[in-house]
Amino acid sequence: MRLHHLEITAFGPFSGTERIDFDALSDAGLFLIHGQTGAGKTSILDAVCFALYGRVPGARSRNEATALRSDHAPPGTAPRVVLETTIRGRRLRITRSPKWERPKLRGRGTRVEQAKVVVEEFKQGEWEALATRLDEAGDLIGRLLGMTCEQFCQVAMLPQGEFAGFLRAKADDRRKVLERLFAAEIFTQAEQWLADRRRDAHREAADLRAAAVATADRVAEITGSASPRDAARPLVPAPRPGEPGPEPPDDVEALPAWAAELEAHHADLLAVAESLLAEAGEAREAARAAADQGRALHDRQARHAEAVRRRAALRERASWRAALADRLDAAARADRVVPLIREAASRRREADRARALAADARARVGELVPPGAAEDVLVKAEGARREEIAVLDGRRADAERLRRIGEERTALAEELARLEGEEARLADALEALPGVVEELRARLDDARIAAAARPGAEARVKRARDVLAAAEWRDRVAGQLAEAEQEHRAAVDAAQEARDRLQELRQARLDGMAAALARDLVPGEPCRVCGAREHPEPAVSRGHVPGEEDEERAQAAYERARDRREKAAAKIESLRADLDARLEIAGEAPVEALAAELDAAERALAELTGRAADAERLDAELRRREQELDQARTRLEGVRGALADHRARDRERADEQSRLREDLDAARGDDPTLEARIDRLRGEADALAAAVRAAQDADRAAAELASARAAAARAAADAGFAGPDDALAADLDEARRRDLAEQARRHDDELARVQAVLDDPDIAAAAQAPAPDLEALRRAEEAAEAAYTAAASAAANARRRRERLAELRAELAARVADWRPAARRHAVAERMAGLASGKSPDNRDAMSLSAYVLAARLEQVVAAANHRLARMSAGRYALVHTVDKAAGDRSRSGGGLGLRVADAWTGQARDPVTLSGGESFVTSLALALGLADVVTAEAGGTEINTLFVDEGFGSLDEETLDEVMDVLDGLRDGGRAVGIVSHVAELRTRIPAQLRVRKHRRGSTAVVAV
Structure with a gap:
């Protein structure tokens, strides 16, 4: 941020309009604001702060409605501050007026004018309005500067008097200053959040523990055991047969083990019931087996009788089965000969076709070669034409x-x-x-x-x-x-x-008053006005005597006429x-x-x-x-x-x-075109090649025909046929052959099945055994089934109880599992809340989180301040940040905000209150500059190109003043302008660029001298 121009009207000690050109002052880099005590040097800084934030620093911010307007200004002059500044590359003009009281235009008394603001930006050669509402302007300036009013005052206007107090303050007072400058409320909120989290975690863990205990109650109800809620009372056995379950524990963590023990107990009961069920099952299976054996014996005896009858019927068809086998055998032998006979017929047809094709191809080349020319002549004629084609292709x-x-x-x-x-x-x-x-x-x-x-x-x-x-x-x-x-x-x-x-x-x-007094005069008695006893010429009333109201009306009429006269003259x-x-x-x-x-x-x-x-x-x-x-x-x-x-x-x-x-x-040549000649020669060559291939195909087909006929004759003789015609007669088509084979197969299969039944030793033995009593066997089976059903019902009841117990045990384990992380979270929240609040034994310094953060900020401030303090004190002094709580310090921070001053000459750390006035000023200035650096970084690194150092130089000796001025001169790096507010006369000779503030009876004035 860089200041350009400031205009002040009826503000603070300035009764008129004062215009300050900060551009002219900033060109020198270092400038002095000086004047008499009470002239209004600090009021210029107040005007800058008021233009930006609508407030003035420190205690002067109270009673702004009456304190900001100049008492020297004419009654109707409105207080106003106009500031032109560049923030983050944007040229802004801020016009702001505080709340003030003006005389009423009619009648007596005053009227309150509310605070006003206009923020404009210079764009394309014109001023464009950005905001006219106080909240909008505050939000815009705050976002551009990135810092609060307190932070800006600390960064751009270093109030040395306040920081001498900050240097010597107690921990609580120092904490209040740091909380205003740094956003420590988020860590205070974190402390509260952790406390709330501890409470919520405790509630969650208690709810989950109650859910686990409720599930354990249901387990006890199923098993007839005592409830965990009654764990403090002696265990009373449940009114049911069998051993009671184990006593429930007091600890929720032990409930799953208790449920597991109960489940094991009922598992033993289920094992006994299943053992009785197994015995009844064995008896039922024995009865079923006896009944099944009787029915099976009866079935085998019936099957043996049926097989004897069926075998007799099949033996009567033996001659038909033999004839059927001979016919299928002849057809099978013909299968090896018939394909060769058919192949010979195919070869004959192929040889006839090849002879016809060869004759036709020879006829097509009759004009190209002599009649009856041999095959090699045809080949030579084809080759000659193809060679000529190759030559013509090149053309x-x-x-x-x-x-x-x-x-x-x-x-x-x-x-x-x-x-x-x-x-x-x-x-x-x-x-x-x-x-x-x-x-x-x-x-x-x-x-x-x-x-x-x-x-x-x-x-x-x-x-x-x-x-x-x-x-x-x-x-x-x-x-x-x-x-x-x-x-x-x-x-x-x-x-x-x-x-x-x-x-x-x-x-x-x-005259009327005199007459009234004269009426009361008595000769010889003193007058009430002059005290004389003689009254030579008493006044006499000559008509109506006007009253006080008549005089006031005449006075008001005269004042109105006088105002009209003055307005007309103006x-x-x-x-x-x-x-x-x-x-x-x-x-x-x-x-x-x-x-x-x-x-x-x-x-x-x-x-x-x-x-x-x-x-x-x-x-x-x-x-x-x-x-x-x-x-x-x-x-x-x-x-x-x-x-x-x-x-x-x-x-x-x-x-x-x-x-x-x-x-x-x-x-x-004689052809019409080159392509026509190539096409003609290619056609002749192709015809000659076809004639050669057709002759070769005819010779090959004749040879294959003779070979096929000889193979067919040999195969017929080998198969036992008189010739190929007999083999063709014995051949059967596939459908007829399948039909005959199926008839033979069905006969053979039926005979094999019947013989298999008769050959079965069980069936043969059954045929020799006496017939079984099926009714007696059925009654024994029904009795065993009834005994088994009763045992199965008892075992099912035990099994359902154990399954329900297993479900509840799993649910209980899940409930306890849900409770464990909640209990751990509560333990963590309890520990973290204790650490953050400083009440945990693990927090060795008993320091809250917000105090720790502020202590870290103070440590950064001390580190930044020591760079300049070492130079201004010639290496003698250094600030030391301590976390120890001083004796009698009841700071809620729990310590962590202590400051000491290390003296290199003595090697001891001193309390800041022991510093002299000049030493205190140098230390406070270094601390203020360090705090300004840290606040600037905390605010996002907003560049402040114009800053002010307010008072305190009168307590420095010449050598220390030189060191301080060197440090301040170094602040100008990067184009920054530094204004020193002081009435010290020696600074006027050191700093040529000055803003002179003079006080007069009718108000102060400000003049720029460069």
Whole structure:
């Protein structure tokens, strides 16, 4: 932040309007604000702070409604502060007025004017309003500066008197200062949050513990044991058979183990019930087995009788089964011969087709070779044609090249025609353009000469407008002045009459009072007024005596008439001053003549404006024409070069075209084209090759036919057939063969099944055994089933109880598991809350979290202060931050905010109160600068380019003053300006740039001297 200008009106000791140019002071880097005690040096800093935040530092902020406005200012003058400053690169103007009391416009008394503010930003040459509400302005400035009012006062305005107190303060007082400057409330909130968290965690753990105990109650209810809520009472056995469960524990952590022990106890009961169930099951299975064996014996005896009957029926069809096997065997032997017979028939058809194809292919090449030519003659004729085709294929590239040359020459002819036309057009343009350019150049020079006179014409028009406006206003003011003078004369007469009337009433009232006193006079008795005993001429009343109300009314009428007279006189003075000002501008010239002069000036300006516009247009046209001329010259050179190149290329292509055409005519021979010759030769070669292949295929088919017939005859003999025809007769189709085979298979399978039943030793033995008593076996099975059902019901009840117990045990374990982290969280919250509040034994310094943070900030301040204190004290003193609580210190911080001063000469650490005045000032200044550095960093590093150091230099010796001034001079690094507020006379010779504040009877004034 950098200050530029400050304007103060009726603020503090300044009764009028004072303007301070901080830019002029800041150019020197270090400047002095000096003046007499009480002149208002600190009030300038108050004005800066008030403009930014609407407040003044320290105790002066109280009773702002009456304390900020100057007591020396006229009653109706509004207090106001206007500050121009740059914050984060934005130029702002802040206009702020405090709340103040002004006289009422009518009647007596005062009226309260509320505080006002306007924040503007300089953008694009104009001031643009940003905020007019107090809260909006405060939020905007706070966001830009990034710090509170207290922090700004500490960073930009170092109040040495306060920091001497801060240096010597107790821990609690020092804590209050640090809490105002640093955002320590978040850590206080953290302490409260931890305390709230401890309470919530305790509530959560208690709720979860109650849920676990409730589940344990249900476990006890299921098992008939005592409830954990009754753990303090002796265990009473439940009214049910069996052993009671274990006694429930007092500790929630032990409840899962108690439930596990109960579950084990009931697991033993379930084992006994399941053992009885197993015995009943064995008896039921034995009865079932006996019944099943009786039914099985009965079934096996029935199956044996059925198998004997079925075997007799199958033996009656044995001859039919033998004939069926012979037919299938002949068909199987024919399977090896029939494929060869069919292959021989296929080969015969293939040999007939190959002979026909060979004859047809020989007929197609009858004109190419002699009749009956051998196969090698056909092969040689084909080879000769293919060799010629290969030679002609090489000529195809020449034919393609000849075609491309023709296309290229056509394109060249078209391009030559276009270039020749463009050459002629460019030549014509080059003849005409130089003259056009010269003409435009001459016209542009004339237009520029005329346009140069436009500023003068504009000034003449502005002057004529101002003079005409002044003349018109002059004439209006002259008329108003005449009316005002007439009103003033009437007001003077009325005021004189009212004054005379008042004096007459007063005299009449005095006369009336004298007459009233005279009526009470008694000869020989002293007068109550003068004490005389003689009364030679007592006053006598001559009419009505006015009262006090009559006199007050006359006095009010006179005052009103006097006010009207004074207002009329002031109006005349204002109008006369306005008329004089207009006469200085317009003189006595008539309005009509001045209007004519303005009209002539405006016409001249309009003409010059038009010519100026022509100059701009002509300048653009000239540049375009000159560019066009240069482009035409360049283009003509390029066109002529392209013409020469294209003509040379056309001649080359013509020569190549003639040579290629002669070569291709010789190659194609009698054929119309090269491709036609290649196609004819390829067709003949393909026909010769086909004839050779067809002859070879016919010979190969005849040989394969003879081989197939011999193979079929041999296979028929090997299979036991007289010939291939017998084998074909024995062949069966697949469907008939499957049908016969299925009939044989069904007969064989049926016979095998019947024999398997008869061969089964169990069935054979059963056939020899006596028949079983099935009814007796059924009754024994039903009795065993009833006994088993009763045992199963008892075991199911025990199992359900144990399963429910297992579910509740799992639920109890889950409840306890949920309770454990809550209990741990409560323990952690308890410990953390104790640590943060400083009440835990683990907090060795018994220091709260907020106090610890402030102690860390104070440690940073001490580190920053010692850099400057070492230099200002020539290395003797250094501040030391201590965490020990002083004796008798009842600070709620629990210590951590102590300060000591280490003396390098004695090697001892001293209490700051033992420092002398000069030593205390140097130490306080270093502490203030260090705190300013830390506050600036805490606020986000906002750059403060203008800062002030307020008083305290009078207590320094010359050598220490030199060291302090060197340190302050070092603050100017980076373009920062430092203002020293002091009345010490020696500083006036050391610092040439000064702001002199003087006090007078009617208020203070401020003058910049650079």
